[in-house]
Amino acid sequence: MAKILCVLYDDPVTGYPPEYARDDLPRVDHYPGGQTLPTPKGVDFTPGQLLGSVSGELGLRPFLEAHGHTLVVTSDKDREGSVFDQELADADVVISQPFWPAYLTAERIARAPKLKLAITAGIGSDHVDLDAAIEHGVTVAEVTYCNSISVAEHVAMMILSLVRNYLPSYQTVLDGGWNIADCVSRSYDVEGMHVGTVAAGRIGLAVLRRMRPFDVHLHYTDRHRLPREIEEELNLTFHETTADMVPHCDVVTINAPLHPETEGMFDDQLIGTMKRGAYLINTARAKICDRDAVVRALESGQLAGYAGDVWYPQPAPADHPWRTMPHHGMTPHISGSSLSAQARYAAGTREILEAWMGGTPIREEYLIVDKGRLAGAGAHSYSVNK
DSSP states (O other): OOEEEEEOBOOOTTOSOSSOSOSOOOOOOBOTTSOBOOOOSOOOSOTTSOOSBTTTGGGOHHHHHHTTOEEEEESOOSSTTOHHHHHHTTOSEEEEBTTBOOOBOHHHHHTOTTOOEEEESSSOOTTBOHHHHHHHTOEEEEOTTTTHHHHHHHHHHHHHHHHTTHHHHHHHHHTTOOOHHHHHTTOOOOTTOEEEEEOOSHHHHHHHHHHGGGOOEEEEEOSSOOOHHHHHHHTEEEESSHHHHGGGOSEEEEOOOOSTTTTTOBOHHHHHHSOTTEEEEEOSOGGGBOHHHHHHHHHHTSEEEEEESOOSSSSOOTTOGGGTSTTBOOOOSOTTOOHHHHHHHHHHHHHHHHHHHHTOOOOGGGEEEETTEEOHHHHHHOOOOO
16 A cells, blocks of 8 residues: 655645635636546545645545555645655655645655655646656656646736736725825836747746737747747747847746756846846746846846746745845745646546556656656656756
8 A cells, every 4th residue: 555645735824714705616628729627537525625735635535545545644844854754755655736845856755765656736846856756766747737727817917917016006005095196107008018928838828828818919939839820820929049039028927847948047147138127927936037136137127027926945935035025926826726726736636646556557748757757748848957
């Protein structure tokens, strides 16, 4: 029997919800492009409930214990001697989330001789050292596409929030004020702006589609150029590199995975080539941006705004400079963990476990590392140092 170690974020400070704002979720049958939603043999949860926190347990406990497996769920992952570190030594499977990542470093993987499978309940597996996973024969899988649209919606919201100066204006209401001049002195229309995405995969393309009705000019760069019919449909301008694209854009949104080619990409030099007063949105991974370069650009006015929900490390310490820098719209890492998305990534996690425990192939699109190599979505999105 297997031991499954699941690392999830803490319950709400007021306790696990006894009820929810809505009674159901809108029905979604498939993702754009036709990929089906997760198809586990069964689920032991109610869609729309809080599944991603410790008490939610991704709805896995009845299923796993009915088959004789052991499930350990914790949020304690970062301190020395954490529950995660203590339980990892004899774990067969580790489940983690991008929003509350249990960093499976090379050192931790080396200390987990029984580890066979690392599952990301969500998308984005850069918290796993992929080189070490390849070396030790650990399969890495994630629930591809489960929250891509959730993130794309969050990006569109953040673009509008920054450009229209929404958050400071809302704060004016909370403070009892009504000074319209203060609210609109940094407010612009999105219409007519040039909006570009770094990477046009599932999330990036979904962002482009959501911004098109605002009558903006759309740009993108990606290692894989989109089909001509999509470029023509959305009137896209393709750029070979990020450096080629960003000088043309009023808004740049980052939707690329973190790997050696993208880490630290948005540094002082690249940000310095952007239009003065451009906006930068990052819901991908924090380390794609140089932390202090972002702060300097906001303080100098080179950037008019920065928004995102990804930090390094996660959770971010109280003194992280992105909490206090000017003109930001940061949130905790929530874009891909809406209650709608949780139902999908919980079901996808169970589907992966059912396949692994039953000795049947895991869906190709869910795979990041398999049989000692990048595979599936991993081969498309990631690069390694070997």
